[in-house]
Amino acid sequence: MLKRFLKTAQVRSPWLLHFDCGSCNGCDIETLACLTPVYDVERFGIINVGNPRHADVLVVTGTVNPRNAVVLKNLYDQMPTPKLVIAIGACGCSGGVFREAPNVLGGIDTIIPVDVYVPGCPAKPEAIMDAVVTGLAKLKGILEASA
Amino acid sequence: MTLRTVMLALGGLVLVPLAGGLLAGLDRMLSARLQSRLGPPLFQPFYDVGKLWSKVIAPASQWQGLFVRWALVASLASAVLLAAGADLLLCFFVQAASASFVALGAFCGNSPYGKLGAQRELFQLLAYEPVLLVGILCLAKAAGGFDAAGIMAAHGPLLFRLPLVAPGLIFALLVKLRKSPFDLAASHHMHQELVRGVYTDYAGRDFALLELAHWTDVGVTLCICSLVWATGPLAMVATGLAFLLAVVLIDNVTARLTWRAMLGRAAPLALALAAANLVWLYLE
Numbered sequence: 001m002l003k004r005f006l007k008t009a010q011v012r013s014p015w016l017l018h019f020d021c022g023s024c025n026g027c028d029i030e031t032l033a034c035l036t037p038v039y040d041v042e043r044f045g046i047i048n049v050g051n052p053r054h055a056d057v058l059v060v061t062g063t064v065n066p067r068n069a070v071v072l073k074n075l076y077d078q079m080p081t082p083k084l085v086i087a088i089g090a091c092g093c094s095g096g097v098f099r100e101a102p103n104v105l106g107g108i109d110t111i112i113p114v115d116v117y118v119p120g121c122p123a124k125p126e127a128i129m130d131a132v133v134t135g136l137a138k139l140k141g142i143l144e145a146s147a
Numbered sequence: 148m149t150l151r152t153v154m155l156a157l158g159g160l161v162l163v164p165l166a167g168g169l170l171a172g173l174d175r176m177l178s179a180r181l182q183s184r185l186g187p188p189l190f191q192p193f194y195d196v197g198k199l200w201s202k203v204i205a206p207a208s209q210w211q212g213l214f215v216r217w218a219l220v221a222s223l224a225s226a227v228l229l230a231a232g233a234d235l236l237l238c239f240f241v242q243a244a245s246a247s248f249v250a251l252g253a254f255c256g257n258s259p260y261g262k263l264g265a266q267r268e269l270f271q272l273l274a275y276e277p278v279l280l281v282g283i284l285c286l287a288k289a290a291g292g293f294d295a296a297g298i299m300a301a302h303g304p305l306l307f308r309l310p311l312v313a314p315g316l317i318f319a320l321l322v323k324l325r326k327s328p329f330d331l332a333a334s335h336h337m338h339q340e341l342v343r344g345v346y347t348d349y350a351g352r353d354f355a356l357l358e359l360a361h362w363t364d365v366g367v368t369l370c371i372c373s374l375v376w377a378t379g380p381l382a383m384v385a386t387g388l389a390f391l392l393a394v395v396l397i398d399n400v401t402a403r404l405t406w407r408a409m410l411g412r413a414a415p416l417a418l419a420l421a422a423a424n425l426v427w428l429y430l431e
Contacts, residue, residue: 009197040184045191050342053350080204081353
């Protein structure tokens, strides 16, 4: 019973760490909109944390370049396992319109493994919340398979 | 030691942390409603602690695990002492030791935010401990003894003889529950300048145990506050909930102050009021 509670707890308490990896701020505004009373993601137990050591889900917006790639990898490495990564917006998914720029390495998955992709420019808050739910379903599957 | 005392102590050991967890859930629900949100379910803090317990992460320092466990032991010991009706002063000092262990553990880590949070935790101790101590002295003077059981058995509510202690108790609760305007050490709300303050370096199981210690501290402090109207168990629960409601309301309508405002203005004012009440009780 305790094991089942601990598994449920992991799915019902996702704490998000939001990292702006060089976004135009469009996707950041939509991500932060999820925390407002209109969308109120805390009703799903979601909290926006500023500390990678407390985070379960890394939400990344924007393209990766050689400078912020180091920070992105560092944040990912500091997070405790099991962890999820969600790439938000066209830039986060693939580099978007900036993919051919000389300083752009590409999307988030060029540096760290991504679990869920959210397309859009910018991505809608509903799509971001759906991505978290999809990611948690994936985590639940992993936890149940490991039992 | 009678069998009843042992049963009460065991009850305190189990029920006080559980009640603290439920109060944390109630606090989050009330805060969400005050902000026109639905908020998380009542049992969300339990899911959070369960999740933290399942996480795998290396500690920031080999000493932190030790300090976290000592903090939890001290918090639970204060709950046991209070539930068994022991000396209120002993319960108070044991609880202060718990807060000190949390700060010491944070000093062992590498994060500058954690160390700054630990310094602020010590400032907070310096601010609310004298106020709470004078509050307990007033309670003891009004009830005729330091025994929690004796204070609970006092005839009639003590609040009418302790009107100036109530603001001091609310000040101590605001600091202890990590609420605005005195949420200085832990930066309870995100995106503040200290990241997560004194809790920054704690993660995984250590953080889960620390949350349990915090729930216990909240339960014990609210129990001490509810002694001002201890005419029965239901009256004590109602008084504790009234104090919690006041604290949640203040948290939602105030901005955070600096540690200088806490230590230089709020704490001396609360202490002066409580001390005036103590003098009045002696002159009575």
